Amino acid sequence: MPPSLTDPADLVRRWRLPEAALPDVAEASARFPLKLSDHLAERLAGLPPDDPRVRQFLPSADELVEREGFVSDPVGDAKVQRAPGLLQKYRGRALVIATAACPVHCRYCFRREYPYADASAVNHWPEVLGALRGDPEIHEVILSGGDPLSLSNAVLSRMVRELEAIPHLTRLRIHTRFPTTSPGRVDDELAALLAGTRFAPAVVVLHVNHATELDTEVSLAVRRLRATGAVLLSQSVLLRGVNDSEDALAALSEALGALGVVPYYLHLLDRVRGAGHFEVPEPEAVALVRALADRLPGYLVPKLVRELSGERAKTLVPLTAPSPSGARE
Ligand SMILES: *Cc1c(COP(=O)(O)O)cnc(C)c1O
Ligand code: SF4
Numbered sequence: 001m002p003p004s005l006t007d008p009a010d011l012v013r014r015w016r017l018p019e020a021a022l023p024d025v026a027e028a029s030a031r032f033p034l035k036l037s038d039h040l041a042e043r044l045a046g047l048p049p050d051d052p053r054v055r056q057f058l059p060s061a062d063e064l065v066e067r068e069g070f071v072s073d074p075v076g077d078a079k080v081q082r083a084p085g086l087l088q089k090y091r092g093r094a095l096v097i098a099t100a101a102c103p104v105h106c107r108y109c110f111r112r113e114y115p116y117a118d119a120s121a122v123n124h125w126p127e128v129l130g131a132l133r134g135d136p137e138i139h140e141v142i143l144s145g146g147d148p149l150s151l152s153n154a155v156l157s158r159m160v161r162e163l164e165a166i167p168h169l170t171r172l173r174i175h176t177r178f179p180t181t182s183p184g185r186v187d188d189e190l191a192a193l194l195a196g197t198r199f200a201p202a203v204v205v206l207h208v209n210h211a212t213e214l215d216t217e218v219s220l221a222v223r224r225l226r227a228t229g230a231v232l233l234s235q236s237v238l239l240r241g242v243n244d245s246e247d248a249l250a251a252l253s254e255a256l257g258a259l260g261v262v263p264y265y266l267h268l269l270d271r272v273r274g275a276g277h278f279e280v281p282e283p284e285a286v287a288l289v290r291a292l293a294d295r296l297p298g299y300l301v302p303k304l305v306r307e308l309s310g311e312r313a314k315t316l317v318p319l320t321a322p323s324p325s326g327a328r329e
Helices: 008-014 019-031 038-043 125-133 153-164 188-196 216-227 246-258 282-295
Strands: 081-083 086-090 093-099 140-145 171-176 203-207 231-237 262-267 303-306
Touching (some): 081 125, 216 231
Parallel strands (some): 171 203
16 A cells, blocks of 8 residues: 555644644544545645545545434445355445555545454455355446555456456456545556456446546556556535535536546435535536536436445436426525
């Protein structure tokens, strides 16, 4: 893992925040630890707390507020384990929580409360592999996490080789936050792994919420991924104060399109404890995506989805006209 910033006092110093900010940062970090990649620690230094990138990663006192309906396991992950670190909710595809580690801790993350230290696949690999081998109905493996690219190239390529040996698996997908937070992780070995797998083209889903995340190094990393032949998609979370405007979402879609990434999902926030201040109400979300659809080609308009526990797929939020009471306040 590349170096990261985890100490609240370090953050206050490096970002030149007022000393008085430290107690809140420390208290929020005690609930969900601060973690920032070196890349972002450097890039975001000196920016104001309401910068759309800073807001995603700066622990804040808002996280300490309890809100009705915000719970520890909003998406029902605990109920769908096939093996430790292997979740199956949807037909034909299984999600591997490859490792608990992430390059950053996004303050809105639904996994902020998830007990995954002991439940990651890398620690139970034979069981995970056994479960996948034993179920010919599974055709796609999604390496997720945490972040699968937290694993070394050596471990990752061993996993991929073993998955390649299971004949009924036909697709490999990787969900990752690394390219947009720690772009140096997209190195030659990783590129070779993606280009050379029998699953090629692999599908890589990039997590990104704001156009400014696609800085020069990040763009280079994305181009490098494209050069492997991988299919590149993005997923974003609609977040108050980050990307909750038509202009921000349009700029994100256009910046992704320019890099050859197709915007895939725009998620409504999962209602996890400590993230309530990021929520954008559904009628407002619908109005935003309708406005996007009005302005951009269809392939640059992400699907607005919500994850409902027990459903057989991500739930598409219909873009019917919002009622006047749902208008933006
Ligand atoms: C989101 C998710 C998937 C992938 O869903 P797609 O609609 O295929 O992108 C698969 N498994 C789980 C458990 C998920 O949460
Ligand atoms: S990288 Fe993904 S899993 Fe990790 S904290 Fe951010 S949103 Fe959550």
